[in-house]
Amino acid sequence: MPHLSLQTWLEKHNAVPFLQEAVQCNTVNPPGNERLLASRIQDVLHQHGIDSHMYVHENERVNLVARIAGKNPGKRLVFSGHLDTVPVGEVPWEVPPFSGEIIDGRLYGRGSTDMKSGLLALMYAFIYMKETDVPFNGELVFAASFGEETGSEGAAVMVEEKQIPPFDAMVIGEPTANQIFVAHKGVLWVEVSSKGKTAHGSMPDQGVNAILPINHFMNGLQEIRFTYQKHPLLTDPTMSVTTIKGGMKTNVIPDQCTLTLDIRTLPDQKHDQILAQLQEVADRVMTHNPSASLEIKPILNLPGIGTDPEAEIVQAACSVMNKSRDDVKGVNYFTDGSVFSRYAAGDIVILGPGIPELAHQPDEYVDIERYLEAVSIYYGMAQAYLK
Ligand SMILES: [Zn+2]
Secondary structure, three states, rough: OOOOOHHHHHHHHOHHHHHHHHHHHHOOOOOOOHHHHHHHHHHHHHOOOOEEEEEEEOOOEEEEEEEEEEOOOEEEEEEEEEEEEEEOOOOOOOOOOOOOOEEEEEOOOOOOOHHHHHHHHHHHHHHHHHOOOOOOEEEEEEEEEOOOOOHHHHHHHHHHOOOOOOOEEEEEEEOOOOOEEEEEEEEEEEEEEEEEEEEEEHHHHHHHHHHHHHHHHHHHHHHOOOOOOOOOOOOOOOOEEEEEEEEEEEEEEOOOOEEEEEEEEEOOOOOOOHHHHHHHHHHHHHHOOOOEEEEEEEEEEEEEOOOOOOOOHHHHHHHHHHHHHHHHHOOOOOOOOHHHHHHHEEEEEEOOOOOOHOEEEOOOOOHHHHHHHHHHHHHHHHHOOOO
């Protein structure tokens, strides 16, 4: 039977209605409920004769992995995406967030851009690799994770429990408007907690004020200088104080205060060194004020990614899309790739049909044409890489 062109095949297999359906699956994290979407994807894979494995983490939190082997041994390529979305937010939407409504060639809804369009485009390219009889070598893996939006927990479980094998290359379908991203920043979230002792507000000398050391710590942060090499594709590292919580009543000396920092790093920066610098600041505060008690704890610690633009998978993307290495870019947000990069030395490319600026925004949408285009890009990349 002669094979249908990819676009006809996508139409026949309801690529657009299935994306609407995916958006209608509420996988807002927390709580996640990723099983809702994972089992729909599993059905579609099954209809095409592809076995997949659902790894249940807890109740409705699941990872889904499917693998197809080529004719001969060879390299292994992983298609990766996440199943969850961020919450809808407080700002009212003009288009209902779980409608999947289509207006003027745009499909709207929470997760349309970040990243159900990318995930399904990867899935269709994966299935198409199996359906076309064009032989390939090695292995193609499809891996859908839970809990990316709250710190890549699903990817971490995938790696710890070896649900995916080590890989030579990986494509992550996060929103890039189908541009080729090869670098992203790392993230280091730190909680600094200060402990004191309560006392009546009229007798502060009877207590230990936990807020004051946090103030001194914050002032001390200004002395921190990061050591790093400038990155050709990424902006400089940043450090922001993002929350402060402390005290309970106007007339009570506070015994607790917590501050959080959001630090975004370059791929060559050592997070341990940054933590040591923060500890030095805390130590100085405690030396000056012996009753102060500060503790520093990393709450999310993921390295950045810097794939060589000359890597084969990047070149595959460039050739499929007729781009040069000058078109290869970097992004500030982090992805599951941080977790996967610690697991395997494979080259990671981030490329997806969603629009980066719309991620996590109200009235998020994806251009349908770009979604369908992503399928052919992924398919072309897999063919070129696994030939
Ligand atoms: Zn995402």
